[in-house]
Amino acid sequence: MRFHTRKWVKPEDLNANETLFGGRLLGWIDEEAALYSIIQLENRKVVTKYMSEINFMSSAKQGDIVEIGIEVVHFGKSSITLKAEARNKMNRVTILTIDQIIMVNLGDDGKPKPHGKTKIEYVKDRLGEAS
Known part of the structure; x- marks a missing residue:
């Protein structure tokens, strides 16, 4: 698994037990899943369908x-299924795992649209093709 994003736990991220609020972490993961999907599917219109x-x-x-x-x-035809892990950067202890996050590619009409992707593509490879 590749770890793409780092977040610093600040006072506003804490719950009543003075630990990271789970909803905050889920928000961070949902945003990361959306960004990852947008880049992979080359479409800004991507939504979370399922966790x-x-x-x-x-x-x-x-x-x-x-x-x-x-x-x-x-x-999938119009979706991409991801898994996620959040861990402590300093000691590598896993905080949370999610086995499936389904993101759906949408067309301009807001309905699922086939994306034609079958494998992970890296931006550096896309740029190489354009040259």
Whole structure:
């Protein structure tokens, strides 16, 4: 799994137990999944359709650095299925895992649109093709 994003846990990210609020972490993961999908599918109109069971394994506290990893599980006709992991950057302890996040590619009409993708593409490779 490649870890793309790092977030610093600040006071406004904490719950009543003074640990990272789960909803904040899920928001960060949803945003990362959307950004990853937009880049892979080359379309800004992508929405979250589904998240499977969310497995909280540990917590984070103020000052911790959380890194978020995303990996492609499957390319559908108009969707991309990802899995995610959030972990503490300093000690590599897993905070949370999600086995499936389904993101759907949309057309201008707001309906699912086939994307034609079958494998992960890296921006550097796309740029190489254009040359």
